[in-house]
Amino acid sequence: MASGNNSGGEHPGGNGDLLYRLGVTPLIAAGGPNTMHSGTRPRPEVLEAMVKMTEQFVRLDEFIIAAGQEIADMIGVPAATITSGASGGLVLQAAAAIAKDDPKAIAQLPNTDGLANELIIQRGHRFGYDQLYLVAGSKFVEVGTPESCTREEIIEAIGPNTAGIIHLESADREEGFVLLEDTIEIAHSHDLPLLLDAASSLPPRENLTKFVNMGVDLVSFSGGKAVRSIQSTGMLLGKPKWVEYARLNNAPNSTVARAQKVSKEEIAGLLTAIKSFLAVDEEEEMANYRRDMQVIVDQVAEVPGVTASVQHEPGAFYRLPHAVIEFGESWKGPDSTFMGHAFLAGNPRIYLRFGHSFLNGIAIDPLNIQPGELEIVAETVRATLVRASSGDQLAN
Numbered sequence: 001m002a003s004g005n006n007s008g009g010e011h012p013g014g015n016g017d018l019l020y021r022l023g024v025t026p027l028i029a030a031g032g033p034n035t036m037h038s039g040t041r042p043r044p045e046v047l048e049a050m051v052k053m054t055e056q057f058v059r060l061d062e063f064i065i066a067a068g069q070e071i072a073d074m075i076g077v078p079a080a081t082i083t084s085g086a087s088g089g090l091v092l093q094a095a096a097a098i099a100k101d102d103p104k105a106i107a108q109l110p111n112t113d114g115l116a117n118e119l120i121i122q123r124g125h126r127f128g129y130d131q132l133y134l135v136a137g138s139k140f141v142e143v144g145t146p147e148s149c150t151r152e153e154i155i156e157a158i159g160p161n162t163a164g165i166i167h168l169e170s171a172d173r174e175e176g177f178v179l180l181e182d183t184i185e186i187a188h189s190h191d192l193p194l195l196l197d198a199a200s201s202l203p204p205r206e207n208l209t210k211f212v213n214m215g216v217d218l219v220s221f222s223g224g225k226a227v228r229s230i231q232s233t234g235m236l237l238g239k240p241k242w243v244e245y246a247r248l249n250n251a252p253n254s255t256v257a258r259a260q261k262v263s264k265e266e267i268a269g270l271l272t273a274i275k276s277f278l279a280v281d282e283e284e285e286m287a288n289y290r291r292d293m294q295v296i297v298d299q300v301a302e303v304p305g306v307t308a309s310v311q312h313e314p315g316a317f318y319r320l321p322h323a324v325i326e327f328g329e330s331w332k333g334p335d336s337t338f339m340g341h342a343f344l345a346g347n348p349r350i351y352l353r354f355g356h357s358f359l360n361g362i363a364i365d366p367l368n369i370q371p372g373e374l375e376i377v378a379e380t381v382r383a384t385l386v387r388a389s390s391g392d393q394l395a396n
């Protein structure tokens, strides 16, 4: 939203700043790597690698194959290839399952006439991005209820038109559902690929190998979240055969995924990001984030009606330590959603996590907080909550 409020103070570049010229107010990204709020914070060395790559030209297919091999070697999985975000990976998972390496089928998608095009998905695993699977021409066969599913329901749904089975990596969709190890077993005993969306399941870094080692054929990860590559990148990891099928269905070939092209510069950036991501000591990284989030928790400790704590649930929602501020019984201010929008409309404008069913409050994700912004976030959150708790209007 352009505010038209070019007060200048929010634009480090002053009158010469691009955002100033456009009338777009920048924000402090304290809500995690959400695409609408500009995704991730690319590592500086990623941008350096991209600039360097502008000076060299390659055969893109050779470059993609070699880069995929380097990713696989760095991570320690059999095969990998590059995608346009984890979303692009989902399109390719479907295309690979339907067209495999058949040139005629690859050229024909999204028309699936004569091809097995059904992807089985547990009803409770439907999620916000799953329409990407339909781009390649596939159809969902939904099994179970929104709350539950059994092995038998998946097995009964398998037929001559089944192309694969989808699984969403999500800690809160395990109880009552068929678990990943079981969907893998069912898929493989029917000679089908198991396609996993684990886009945001990093850290922990061990997930980079965990799912592939369990037997998943293709797992999609985002480069534009904790890996801190350029926002438009992602990767598919998995079995060499399925990774090759995905690559054949991907740009730069003339395929259903042609529009998902990833440039040579972005590929160079992703390789650098993965290398840096893997080189970080995860325990130390988490300790640093915990210390940063504690600064915010300490600032708001005295605000009437709130309880603040650093929360970290590896494998679940708080993948990185967050500053979680909960509104208690005695909180006199507005609800989570109202407060979230108030921060987005504030000065400075702050994007943080709000409006989640499990959190009556707000939370701060450290990933995209830039050097120098932590204190601004802490002080703005404290001052805004103090005003809100006293029932004052949240005027800017």
Ligand SMILES: *Cc1c(COP(=O)(O)O)cnc(C)c1O
Binding pocket: 035, 084, 085, 086, 087, 088, 127, 129, 197, 198, 199, 200, 221, 222, 223, 224, 233, 234
């Ligand atoms: C973020 C996310 C995506 C999309 O990833 P991009 O890299 O932004 O394309 C897909 N699925 C899930 C579960 C996600 O969390």
